[in-house]
Structures are given as C-alpha cells and as structure tokens.
Amino acid sequence: MKPKIVSIFSGVGGIDAGFEKAGFQTVFATDIWDVSCISLKKNFPETEVVCDDIQNIDFDAIRLKHGNIDGLVGGPPCPPFSKSRFYRKEKSRGIDDEDGFITISNYFRAVKELNPNFFLFENVHGFVFAPHKTAMDMLELESEKLGYKIFHKVLNAADYGVAQTRQRFICIGVKKALEDYIFPDPTHSNPLELELKKKRWVTCGDILNDIDFDLDEDVNMQAGSKHKEYLKEVPPGENYLFFTAERGYAKPIFKWRSRYWSFLLKLSPDRPSWTIQASHSNNMGPFHWKNRFLRIQEIKRIQSFDDNYIMEGNFKDQWRQVGNAVPPKLAEVLAIQIKKIYYTTTERYSKKMELLHD
Template sequence: MRNKVLSLFSGCGGLDLGFKKAGFHTIMATDVWDVACKSLELNNVADEVICGDVRELDLKKYKGKVDVVIGGPPCPPYSQTRHYLVDKVGGFQDEKAGFAVPEYFRAIKEILPKMFLFENVDGFTFKTYKEPMEFVQEQAETLGYNITYKVVNAANYGVPQTRKRFICVGLKKEIGSFEFPKETHSEKGENGTKTWVTCGDVMSDIDTITEEEKLQRPGSKDYELLLQIPPGENYLYFTEKRGHPNPLFKWKSRYWTFLLKLTPDRPSWTIQASFSNNQGPFHWRNRFLRIEEIKRIQTFDDDYKLAGDFKEQWRQVGNAVPPQLAFAFAEQIKKYL
C-alpha cells in the first residue's frame, strides 16, 4: 500500500512529481492560482485538486488519512530581493503571503501526519526573518515533531541548477529524527560523488537557434553587451574589478542575474519565477531560454504538461521544487514510514 500525501501550495506539482516517482500517492493537492491547478489536473497529480485560498480549506477531514504533508509556502516574503524593496515588509507582515507559513502549520495541527516536508528559499534562515524560523521551531515542538532542517543545493542531488533551498522535515517524536539524504553530486566529484550535472548534459540535443530566435533581443537595450559577455559570465564582465579596459558598470551595482549567460560546462543558476528581458540566465547562444529547456534544468519530464501562456508556464516552472530534489527526499522519507 502506497504512502499517502497531502500537498499544499502545490504550484504545478514539482514536489508531487518527485514523491510520485518515489512511490507515494497524493490524495489532495491545492493551489490558489487557477493556471497551476489546471497543470495539476493535466498531469493527474492528485485524486483531488482544490483551487482556492488555503485559509478557506477544511483540513480536519484529512486527519488519519495522510502519512505526509508536503508544501512550499510562497517564498517572496523571505527572498533576498525583498531586502531591496524598501517600501515592502517581509516575513509574516507581508501583505500578500505572510499568512502562508502559519496556514501550513494549521494543516499540520489539524491533520497530524506522521511526517511533513516544508520547503522555502534559503532566505528563510536569515536573521531578518527570525520570527518565522522561531515559529516553525515552536510549532513543531508543540505538535510533537522532531525537525531537521538546513539549506541544500539542488545541484548536489543531480539537478543541473545551483538552486539553494531551505528544507525542513518533521517526524512525530515516536518515529525519531530525520537524517537528510546523502548528497550524490558535487562540483568536482569528490568523496565518492558524481560531478555536477551541467547545462550541456541536459540541453546538448536542443542546442540550436531558430531564425525567429535570431530576431529577438535578450537584454533589450543592452543586447549588444550581452553578445560580448562570455558564457558563464554576467554584467560584471564589464567592471574594472574584472579587468575590463572600458568599465561600464560598478561592482555589484545590479542584480546578479543582469545579463547572466549560461555555460554548457556547469549547472544553471537559479531559474527565476518571472520571465525578464534583461535578467537571465540566457542561453550561451545569446537567446532566451525555452520552456522545454527550463523544464530540463528543473528536472521536469519532457512530456509534463503545463497550462497557460509562455510567461505563465515560465512562472510555474520557476516557482517549482525540482522533482529530482523532491525524489531524493521522498526516497529518504520512505525509510521512516
């Protein structure tokens, strides 16, 4: 009998796909965005897909029916970019998503699963967000869970992307304490691990550029600069510190992703949730990435269906937990059930 999962803040189903491949069965998945819910339905992610505000869900009815609760509450309240938005407050005070982490733990309180997996951006651990981190610890203790947490790099689990994420796993105290799955990859393949999976490894068979793509101008007004940037570099290539003879930018004066270009020789940097004309990563052939490419960078199957237009599909993939990362944790979680 397969272990049963309830999925919150499911997005297009990255966590769910990883757990499904590890033999779990999702009985309910939910998201507030109708486009993401359509993707969940297109891929038969769960027995039931509920599209709506998590605050309005009756979760008590799932008590005793679920082994694991999984979910990644919306991350903007805890992102690094929030530090640059002086007119916006982060954490629990965020006007759009500050409620999400407390709602996640309302679910834990009302369902009392054997285990839970909570995912967010690495910024969740910053001292700036002391209140949410303490809340997670207090809730786990009150509800009778041992928690294990740290920031992991998805590339160390075979994902072709150096994507850092906060993962917290809770086990009912009578079960024990969770041990994180052993990392399978590293940058140089040290200590018995494989070397990181690179962009070239997963994109070489579609390393082309169409006539239509040649007419596009990634980087917008800075397109000509993008053409000069070597693969694996960004706008810092044009700084005095990097030895450029005619510096155009001051050191760290822009977002890291400004004019960022992939290289086939290493994993991608984090795929962002919003598509941009001048924020990368861009392809080393000086073009925008395709949806099929960011799906591979995020380890979605090629035939995984996405609802919506181009930008909506990009947002879904960029927001997702890489299924390969989810699979590694799901395989480890099985050992405790």
C-alpha cells in the same frame, strides 16, 4: 498501499512529482492560481485538486474523505523571505508581512488538522537569515506544540543531480515517536571541489545539447533588450560584471555590483544553471550561451521536470510555474529517504504507524 500525502501551495507540482516517483500518492493538492491548478489536474488526474485560498481549505474534511494522511508537503510563497525583500524597504519581511504570516500559520493549521506522520516545509535559503528569526522561531514552536521534532538544512539541488545551483531551505518534521530524519548524502559535487565517490555536477551542456539546434525562431528570441549587443560580448558563465573596471574592462560600462546578479547572466554549457527565477525578463538571465531566451523545454530540464510534464498557459505563465517549483529530482531524493526510514515493510514500523494514527 502507497503512503498518502496532501500537497499545499502546490504550484505546478514539483514536490508532488518527486514524491510520486518515490512511491507516494498525492490524494489532495491545492493552489490559489487557476493556471497552475489546471496543470496539476492534467499531470495528476487521480488527485483531488482544489483551486482556492489556503485560508478556505478544510483539512478536517480532507482527512475524513481520504482517511489517514501520511505526509503534508508544501512551500509557502517565498517573497517575504527572499533576498530581494532586503531591498524592498516599502514591504515588511518574513512573518511581519501579512502574506508571510497567513501562509505559515495556515501551513501549521494543516499539520494540526491532518495529523500526518511527517511534513516537508520548503522555502528560499534566506529563511535562515537572522532578520527572519521570528519565522524560524514560529516553525520551531508550532512543531513542538503539535508533537513534531524537526530537522532542517539548506540544500543545493546541484548536489543531488539537478543541473541548477538552486539553494533551498528544507525542513522535515516527524512525530516524536518516530526515528530522527537523516538528510540524504549529496551524490554530486562541484568539479573544482570534487569529493571522493561523488559524481561531478550535471551541467547545462549535459542536459541541453541534444535539443540545442538552430531554429528560425532563435532570431526572434534574442535576449538583452536594449543591451543585446552587450550580451553578445559576455562570455558563457558570466554577467554584466564582465564590463566593469574590476574585471579589467578597458572602458567600463557598469559599476561593480550596481545591478542584480542575473543582469545579462549567460549560461555556460560546462556548469549547472543558476536559479531559474519565477519571472521572465528581457535582460535578466540566465540566458542561453547563444544569446537567446531559454525555451520552456530547456528550463523544464534545468528544473529536472520530465519533457512530457504539462505546463498550461502562455509563455510567461509556463515560465512562472517552472521557476516557482521545487526540482522534482530533489523532492524525489528527500522522499526516498523518508520512505526508507519510516515506510519499510517491517512489522515494527507498520505497527508504529498504526499506533500514531489511532
């Protein structure tokens, strides 16, 4: 029998896709956005999907319906913990933000009611920044109170074969009676710092070149808005800083670090993509090295989704679903390690799991 997981803040199911490939079964998934819930139902037809506010989900009822739950997975919405919140002075940060407190407190309500053997908590790497110490303290205190020991680390998806330098905070909680969780060793590394026995990072050229062909629609997909002529001058792998005095541009157009990093950011076929954001913009990249917007099929590959994975909604809806997701390949690596440590076929582990649920 496959270990059973419950997924919350599921989005389009990036974590679930990875866990299912590792041999887990998602028995229940939930999100508040109806579009992503439709996508979830199509990609996980055997899963019970409920579209509702997390505060309305009855996890006791889920456990009664589906039996003992092995794991809880999910990433509470990240805006309160993101780097951009440092610049939004009109909004509170971390759990001082109402949404931040509601989502994290309900995450641990789910842990309490489901009583899983393990949980996976994902968020932006800014979660570990000093201004969010109260959130980290809450995570540690709630885990301790509920009988879990936690292991956390900021991981770069590119180090595990994803064609994207996407850094995420990952926290694995396991019941105190179980062995410690050990994060899997990276399998890939930056070619400039290539380590022995590791592969080089997967590049955008590696995953996109076979679908990078000229189409009539390319003309209508030219990016950059009013700055499109500038975008054409930006070399692959660079951004608006190319036009600054500090970079030696003869007649500087922009001031140093006066815009977001993604402004006029262009992919290079020779390195992984930068983080795919949840929102689509006319002048915020990354853009294709051919000066056009990326297609949904392309950002799906950058996020390591299978080509046949279904995204419902219009272009911006699909982009948002992909950009909000945890790369399935990263989730799969973490899930394989969980299965390896806690779900072996040995009698010792089988008996221990049964005792934990009694």
